[in-house]
Amino acid sequence: MANTLDAETLRSVVTTFRDALVEHKSVINALNVYPVPDGDTGTNMSLTLESVLEGLPEQGASMAELCKAIAHGSLMGARGNSGVIMSQILRGLTAGLSESETVDGTTFAAALTAAATSAYGAVGNPVEGTILTVVRVAGERAQALADSGTSELLPILEAARTGAAEALEQTPELLPVLAEAGVVDSGGTGLLLFFDAALNVIDGREIEAPVMPDGAAVPSHAPERPADDDHSALADLRYEVMFLLDAPDDAIEGFKTAWAEIGDSIVVVGGDGIWNCHIHSDDIGASIEAAIDVGRPHKIRVTDLLEEVEEQEWVKQATAQASLADIEPCTTAVVSVSVGAGVAQIFDSLGVQHVVTGGQTMNPSTQELLAAVDALPADGVVILPNNKNIIAVAEQVGAEANKPVAVVHSKSIVDGMAALVAYDPEADLDQNSAEMSDVLEDVSCGEVTQSVRDTTADGFEIAVGDWLGLAGGKIAAVEQDAVAAAVGVVNSLVGDDHEIITIVSGEDASNDEMLALIGQIELSHPELEAEVHSGGQPLYPFIIGVE
Numbered sequence: 001m002a003n004t005l006d007a008e009t010l011r012s013v014v015t016t017f018r019d020a021l022v023e024h025k026s027v028i029n030a031l032n033v034y035p036v037p038d039g040d041t042g043t044n045m046s047l048t049l050e051s052v053l054e055g056l057p058e059q060g061a062s063m064a065e066l067c068k069a070i071a072h073g074s075l076m077g078a079r080g081n082s083g084v085i086m087s088q089i090l091r092g093l094t095a096g097l098s099e100s101e102t103v104d105g106t107t108f109a110a111a112l113t114a115a116a117t118s119a120y121g122a123v124g125n126p127v128e129g130t131i132l133t134v135v136r137v138a139g140e141r142a143q144a145l146a147d148s149g150t151s152e153l154l155p156i157l158e159a160a161r162t163g164a165a166e167a168l169e170q171t172p173e174l175l176p177v178l179a180e181a182g183v184v185d186s187g188g189t190g191l192l193l194f195f196d197a198a199l200n201v202i203d204g205r206e207i208e209a210p211v212m213p214d215g216a217a218v219p220s221h222a223p224e225r226p227a228d229d230d231h232s233a234l235a236d237l238r239y240e241v242m243f244l245l246d247a248p249d250d251a252i253e254g255f256k257t258a259w260a261e262i263g264d265s266i267v268v269v270g271g272d273g274i275w276n277c278h279i280h281s282d283d284i285g286a287s288i289e290a291a292i293d294v295g296r297p298h299k300i301r302v303t304d305l306l307e308e309v310e311e312q313e314w315v316k317q318a319t320a321q322a323s324l325a326d327i328e329p330c331t332t333a334v335v336s337v338s339v340g341a342g343v344a345q346i347f348d349s350l351g352v353q354h355v356v357t358g359g360q361t362m363n364p365s366t367q368e369l370l371a372a373v374d375a376l377p378a379d380g381v382v383i384l385p386n387n388k389n390i391i392a393v394a395e396q397v398g399a400e401a402n403k404p405v406a407v408v409h410s411k412s413i414v415d416g417m418a419a420l421v422a423y424d425p426e427a428d429l430d431q432n433s434a435e436m437s438d439v440l441e442d443v444s445c446g447e448v449t450q451s452v453r454d455t456t457a458d459g460f461e462i463a464v465g466d467w468l469g470l471a472g473g474k475i476a477a478v479e480q481d482a483v484a485a486a487v488g489v490v491n492s493l494v495g496d497d498h499e500i501i502t503i504v505s506g507e508d509a510s511n512d513e514m515l516a517l518i519g520q521i522e523l524s525h526p527e528l529e530a531e532v533h534s535g536g537q538p539l540y541p542f543i544i545g546v547e
Contacts, residue, residue: 051077247295
C-alpha cells in the first residue's frame with residue numbers, strides 16, 4: 001500500500017483508467033439519455049485517454065514532465081463535451097500534482113478541488129447532475145478530510161471515491177431528464193472509474209464495473225454476422241483480445257503456436273517473464289485459456305470488432321479533396337466537420353476549404369481540427385462543427401492555433417449549409433463569423449435515427465429499433481418507419497414564417513422513402529420550397545432544416 005503518488009504511480013493510474021474506460025465504454029454509452037447512435041460519452045472519454053497515453057514521456061520522466069504531457073495530451077485528444085470536460089479535470093489535477101515529485105493526500109485533495117474548479121470554468125452554463133457535480137463532490141470530500149488533519153493518500157482517495165459514488169447516485173434527483181430515462185449520468189460514471197483506477201494501483205482494489213441500464217442493447221446499426229457464416233475467413237474474425245501475460249520465456253513459442261490455430265493478427269512482445277499479447281479470434285475463451293496453460297493473463301481487454309466496423313469504415317473513407325497545397329490563399333477560410341461523400345461535396349461547392357471527417361459516432365479531436373486550421377493558407381479560419389457535441393472541442397482550437405479562429409455554432413449539416421450562404425472568403429474573420437452566425441438564428445433543424453435501447457425520454461416510451469424524429473434536440477416523434485418519423489420532425493419544425501425546407505438523405509434512405517417524404521411535405525406544407533441533397537451520411541437517413 002502506498003501513501004504517496006510519484007510519477008510512475010501516476011502513469012499507472014492513467015493507464016489503468018484508460019483500460020477501464022475501454023472495457024466499460026459500451027455501458028457508459030448506454031447511459032446516454034437519448035438512445036441514439038451519437039458521439040457517446042464512453043467512446044469520447046476513452047479516445048481522449050488514448051491520446052493522453054500516446055503522448056506520455058518515457059519512464060523515468062519527472063512528475064512535472066509527466067503532468068505536462070497528460071495535460072497536453074488530454075487537450076489535443078479531447079473529443080465531444082465529455083472529452084473536453086475530462087481534459088479540463090486532468091489539466092486542473094495535474095497542475096496541482098506537478099509541483100512535487102511525491103504527492104501526499106493533502107496535495108491530492110487540493111489538486112482535485114482545483115480540477116473541479118477548472119471543469120466548471122470550462123462550461124458556459126454548468127448543469128448540476130452531471131460529471132461536474134461528481135468531480136465537485138469528490139473534491140469537497142477529499143478536501144474536508146485533508147482539512148481535518150489527514151495527510152495520507154489512501155484515505156483521501158477513499159473519501160473522494162465515496163463522494164463521487166454518492167454524487168453519481170444522486171444525479172437523477174438533480175437532473176429530471178436522467179430520472180425520466182432511469183439512468184445516472186454517463187460522464188460521472190466514467191469519472192468514477194478514475195478513482196477506482198487510482199485505488200486499484202495504490203491499494204490493489206478491484207475496479208467496480210458500471211451497471212448496464214435496463215433495456216440497453218447492442219446498437220441496432222451494429223453489423224450482424226450472418227447465421228450461416230462458417231467463420232472460415234480470418235479477416236472476418238470478430239473479437240480483438242488483448243492482455244498482459246506473466247509466463248516463462250521458453251513457453252511463449254508454444255503459446256503462439258496454439259494461438260495460430262484459433263486466430264490471426266497475432267502480436268506477442270516482451271521478455272523476462274512479462275508479455276503483451278494481441279489476437280483477433282472468434283473464440284474469446286480459447287484465446288484466454290491458451291494463456292492460462294502457460295502463465296497468468298491479466299489486464300484482459302476484449303473488443304467486438306464487427307460492432308465497430310461501420311464506424312471505422314466511414315471514418316477511414318475521407319472524402320477526396322484538393323490537396324491543402326492547392327488551396328488558394330484567402331482572407332478567411334472554413335473548416336467544416338462532416339461525414340458522407342455527398343455532404344463533403346456539398347460543402348466543397350459552397351466554398352469550404354477543408355472537411356474534417358467526423359460526425360455523430362466519431363467526434364474529431366482538438367488535434368485534428370487544429371491541424372486543418374494551421375495548414376490552411378488564410379489569415380483566419382471559421383470552424384463549422386455541424387454537431388452540438390463537437391462545438392466544445394472546436395472552441396479549444398483557437399488557443400493553440402497559429403492564426404485567429406472563430407467557431408460558428410452550427411449544430412447540424414443543414415446549419416452549416418445555411419451559414420455558408422453568408423460566407424465571403426475575402427471578408428475578414430469577424431465579419432464572416434458574425435454574418436454566418438446571424439443566419440443560424442433563422443434555421444431550425446432536426447433528424448431521424450433509430451433507437452439503440454429501450455428507454456423513456458421526453459414523454460415517449462421507446463423500444464430498441466424504433467425510429468426517432470428529433471427536432472431542436474428533443475424527441476418529436478417515435479415511429480415504426482423512418483418516413484413517418486421524418487414527417488413528425490417536419491410538422492414539429494415548420495412555422496408560419498418558414499419558406500424553405502432542406503432535406504439531406506443518408507446512405508440508408510431509399511429513393512422510394514425520399515419520394516414518399518417529399519409527397520407528404522407537399523400535401524401538408526405546400527407553401528414550402530424543398531431542397532433535396534444526397535448526403536450519404538451513416539445512421540441518420542434524414543437530416544432536415546427549415547428556414
